[in-house]
Amino acid sequence: MSVLGADFRRDLEIRRYPLLVYALVPLAALVLQAWLPRVLGRYAWFDLPLVITVYFALGRRSPIQGTIMGAAMGLFEDALSNHAIGVNGIAKTVVGFLAASVGVRIDVENHTIRLILNFLLSLLSSAIFVFIYRILLGLDLEWSWITELLKAVGNSIIALVLFPLLDRLQIRD
Amino acid sequence: MLLVILVAQIVGLAVQVRRTDAGRVTLDPQDGPGVRLIRLWADALVTPPERLMHSSKLGFGSLWQDYLDLRHVRQQNQDLEKTIDRLRLEQAELLEDAHQGQRLQALMGFQEKYIYKTLAAQAIGSSGSDQSRVFYLDKGAADGLERDMAVITADGIVGKVRDVFPHTAQVLAINDQTSGAGVILETTRIRGILRGNAAGQPQIVGIMADQRIQPGEKVLTAGGDQIFPRGLPVGVVEKVVRDPDRDSFIDVIVKPAAHLDRLDEVLVITSALPRFSPEQQQDMATSDALKGAEAATIKEQQKASELMAERLPGLTDPNAPPAPAAQPGATPPAPGQEQAAPATPPAPKLMHTQHPDRFSPGTAPEALPEATDEVKPKPRQGAKSPQNKEGLAPGVTSKQTAKPRRTP
Numbered sequence: 314m315s316v317l318g319a320d321f322r323r324d325l326e327i328r329r330y331p332l333l334v335y336a337l338v339p340l341a342a343l344v345l346q347a348w349l350p351r352v353l354g355r356y357a358w359f360d361l362p363l364v365i366t367v368y369f370a371l372g373r374r375s376p377i378q379g380t381i382m383g384a385a386m387g388l389f390e391d392a393l394s395n396h397a398i399g400v401n402g403i404a405k406t407v408v409g410f411l412a413a414s415v416g417v418r419i420d421v422e423n424h425t426i427r428l429i430l431n432f433l434l435s436l437l438s439s440a441i442f443v444f445i446y447r448i449l450l451g452l453d454l455e456w457s458w459i460t461e462l463l464k465a466v467g468n469s470i471i472a473l474v475l476f477p478l479l480d481r482l483q484i485r486d
Numbered sequence: 487m488l489l490v491i492l493v494a495q496i497v498g499l500a501v502q503v504r505r506t507d508a509g510r511v512t513l514d515p516q517d518g519p520g521v522r523l524i525r526l527w528a529d530a531l532v533t534p535p536e537r538l539m540h541s542s543k544l545g546f547g548s549l550w551q552d553y554l555d556l557r558h559v560r561q562q563n564q565d566l567e568k569t570i571d572r573l574r575l576e577q578a579e580l581l582e583d584a585h586q587g588q589r590l591q592a593l594m595g596f597q598e599k600y601i602y603k604t605l606a607a608q609a610i611g612s613s614g615s616d617q618s619r620v621f622y623l624d625k626g627a628a629d630g631l632e633r634d635m636a637v638i639t640a641d642g643i644v645g646k647v648r649d650v651f652p653h654t655a656q657v658l659a660i661n662d663q664t665s666g667a668g669v670i671l672e673t674t675r676i677r678g679i680l681r682g683n684a685a686g687q688p689q690i691v692g693i694m695a696d697q698r699i700q701p702g703e704k705v706l707t708a709g710g711d712q713i714f715p716r717g718l719p720v721g722v723v724e725k726v727v728r729d730p731d732r733d734s735f736i737d738v739i740v741k742p743a744a745h746l747d748r749l750d751e752v753l754v755i756t757s758a759l760p761r762f763s764p765e766q767q768q769d770m771a772t773s774d775a776l777k778g779a780e781a782a783t784i785k786e787q788q789k790a791s792e793l794m795a796e797r798l799p800g801l802t803d804p805n806a807p808p809a810p811a812a813q814p815g816a817t818p819p820a821p822g823q824e825q826a827a828p829a830t831p832p833a834p835k836l837m838h839t840q841h842p843d844r845f846s847p848g849t850a851p852e853a854l855p856e857a858t859d860e861v862k863p864k865p866r867q868g869a870k871s872p873q874n875k876e877g878l879a880p881g882v883t884s885k886q887t888a889k890p891r892r893t894p
Contacts, residue, residue, distance in 0.1 A: 357614075
């Protein structure tokens, strides 16, 4: 893992995408996340909005943009569920911020790093979700860590396939 | 920036929860205007593409089901052929029964089995979260859907309408942790509340441990929740586990009758009132009128019998012991107990005997002379007890053995 200076990496590898990609890719992630569980049933062990949040946060290398992207995706996820709006929002806000902060400092082109990052950030998102729901709000929620672990693995695998595809959409000089 | 967004969301969360009188924190079941607006935006953004994907039939689902997910198809095909052969034999036997059933059906004029008004809808999307078992229908307020309407399939219940948008509706499935449906076990008649667990399985919670509950028992709706009509199938008992929080309680895991993971078409019960045909309504009106006339007749008969009971003298038992004298401080009977308490019969008034003998009451027995061989009777084994001239027991006159007389 090569660790470089933050300013150097930011200047060197800030990725830019067409505006349509910023609009359509998150929307596609939200739609697929809402639609695929109907097809796959209980085997839908993934969180596409989280994967997309991590991808754009890593690619843009801007904590502010990562934070906003995470908040927007999380709030939309909450709005589609029967949860209080903001639970996923906070979790993905933190994830977006951390992913962008990490992306400034490490080489995110490496597949292993992407895999590990997605796995850890997925677990972190689940942990924040449980913390907010059970500790902060004091609501009842049964929890299965096995499912969250499988979801983290699923996110990592999807990221491994999806990130190179999304890399093709960036604007190259 | 991070702090601003986080604080804003935490404040937003605080607005949505409230504390109940019992001190528990809970989410508002009814979304506020702001929250509802956000949900409406998300719904408006996500459901049109979902609807498009659902209707196009070119989605990943059909690709998966028709081309990829073909495991065990050959074995299934062989099994199905065997089943077809067996069903052909059964069909021949059932044909005659079917004809008879059709004749009876025509005789009874029974046209519609289901008496609730329903609306068919397609499930087009879900929440996408394991912790939120909700899905979306392609029908909304414009089609007549409202909150808390029951959603079912031909197999069993599915959930209830949680939120309604103009052209879509959000349904809370019965395997969500926040859902609740009143259910009853068919055989043991034990009632409970059905809700989901972390694994997405519906379970009946809050019932005492009972050895009678066995896997395979059918679970039906109890009808007490004002959402699901009574008697709809819910599923079967899959297993019974101990409640981790309370020792004497159990959780009954239920295998749902409806395929909650792969819902396609569902029915929404838009009216819980029974829907009857005009002929049935006329029959019911006639029945009600007849019942009313019958009830009036019964009431009149009861009134007449009460009047008769007041006028007729009561029955007395002359052999009953005499009534004790009323104590000065005795508590008077309650008003409601006056008729219920048995009246103590008065002491029998004995008539004067015309030819008293030694057995007659009031006559002192004569002193028997010293036992002599002439007058001393020898008791015989099995001989009857001494009787008077009328064949009665000693000390009893013919008047006393007569039927009890009525006293005014």
